[in-house]
Amino acid sequence: MRVDLFDFDLPPERIALRPVEPREAARLLVVRPGMAPELEDRHVGDLPQLLAPGDALVVNDTRVLPARLDGIRSRAGGSDVRVEAMLHKRLGADSWLALARPGKRLASGDVILFRSEDGAATLAATIVAKGEGGEVTLRFEAAGAALDEAVAHVGHMPLPPYIAARRAEDAQDRADYQTMFATAEGSVAAPTAGLHFTPTLTDCLTQRGVELHRVTLHVGAGTFLPVKAEDTAGHRMHAEWGEVSAATAEALNAVKARGGRVVTVGSTATRLIESAAVSGRLAAWQGETDIFITPGYRFRFIDAMMTNFHLPRSTLVMLVAALVGHETQKRAYAHAIDAGYRFYSYGDACLLFPERSR
Numbered sequence: 001m002r003v004d005l006f007d008f009d010l011p012p013e014r015i016a017l018r019p020v021e022p023r024e025a026a027r028l029l030v031v032r033p034g035m036a037p038e039l040e041d042r043h044v045g046d047l048p049q050l051l052a053p054g055d056a057l058v059v060n061d062t063r064v065l066p067a068r069l070d071g072i073r074s075r076a077g078g079s080d081v082r083v084e085a086m087l088h089k090r091l092g093a094d095s096w097l098a099l100a101r102p103g104k105r106l107a108s109g110d111v112i113l114f115r116s117e118d119g120a121a122t123l124a125a126t127i128v129a130k131g132e133g134g135e136v137t138l139r140f141e142a143a144g145a146a147l148d149e150a151v152a153h154v155g156h157m158p159l160p161p162y163i164a165a166r167r168a169e170d171a172q173d174r175a176d177y178q179t180m181f182a183t184a185e186g187s188v189a190a191p192t193a194g195l196h197f198t199p200t201l202t203d204c205l206t207q208r209g210v211e212l213h214r215v216t217l218h219v220g221a222g223t224f225l226p227v228k229a230e231d232t233a234g235h236r237m238h239a240e241w242g243e244v245s246a247a248t249a250e251a252l253n254a255v256k257a258r259g260g261r262v263v264t265v266g267s268t269a270t271r272l273i274e275s276a277a278v279s280g281r282l283a284a285w286q287g288e289t290d291i292f293i294t295p296g297y298r299f300r301f302i303d304a305m306m307t308n309f310h311l312p313r314s315t316l317v318m319l320v321a322a323l324v325g326h327e328t329q330k331r332a333y334a335h336a337i338d339a340g341y342r343f344y345s346y347g348d349a350c351l352l353f354p355e356r357s358r
Helices: 044-050 144-154 171-176 192-196 199-208 246-257 267-276 315-324 326-338
Strands: 027-031 039-043 056-060 062-064 068-074 081-092 095-101 111-115 122-130 135-140 184-187 211-217 240-244 262-265 285-289 304-308 349-352
Touching (some): 027 326, 039 326, 044 349, 056 267, 122 144, 211 267, 240 267
Parallel strands (some): 027 349
Antiparallel strands (some): 081 095
């Protein structure tokens, strides 16, 4: 499909710069294609009433790293250069792939000294390889748990570009940009649909008889990359590491067998579950997935998805269109804009049910 078919105009004031409090007070657009009403304005706190006993929610338990590092490149005989590096894939105990700026002024062998904002903590790394588009391989002076601790002191939360361009990251983001499920460290972006959940909401869901199961998919920096191809067939999807445990696969298969619905929380959980599903059943799975879901895709396992509102021309809005239908997706987004919904990572959410033909 043509990528421009997934374009739309979003007023800048619709981009949320902070989450609402409490989290479950965020608005929730319920989308039921082919039913009346097709679009229903609710709140995230209404989820227990929108789901049925025996249904299951699947959340992503990845934890966001403070993956944005600011530093100075030093080179013998050369001038110092300020560098920003975004870690996005761990290669070993002491090595990471990173997207670095300004990439053109960096070379293999350069040493970068990263500092915390107050200057109290430092961390040195050497560029051992350089790829395309500003990608570099960094080998740090620390390794393993010591490196993780150093990054935690030196790094900044990697706020999405549409937030970072309008305000600076601050201490509040350390809490705001993590879900309550975050335990498996490894993401450079939050699985944002999960940001709406609180202990109060999960308690209400449990009392309703709705199960909650965890999977892990580490979100990479590629989630923010625009689709530059003119047609979806020309886009190469970024790969992300994920895992579905045998226990989770067994539990979700049991939910389906007794007639319950599997509702994924976020595009990350959706892509992972669909990667692990074979012939209508879910299997234990571990590895990298680059699944690209666009209209025409036949969903293998999920019954509904909760997600935030996504960027124009993004792979995520294409996934939404694949589930509810392209025309329904366009109507839903137009309604959300007109009705004042808040968009993107800190914004409101939607609960999407598939086209009735599925």
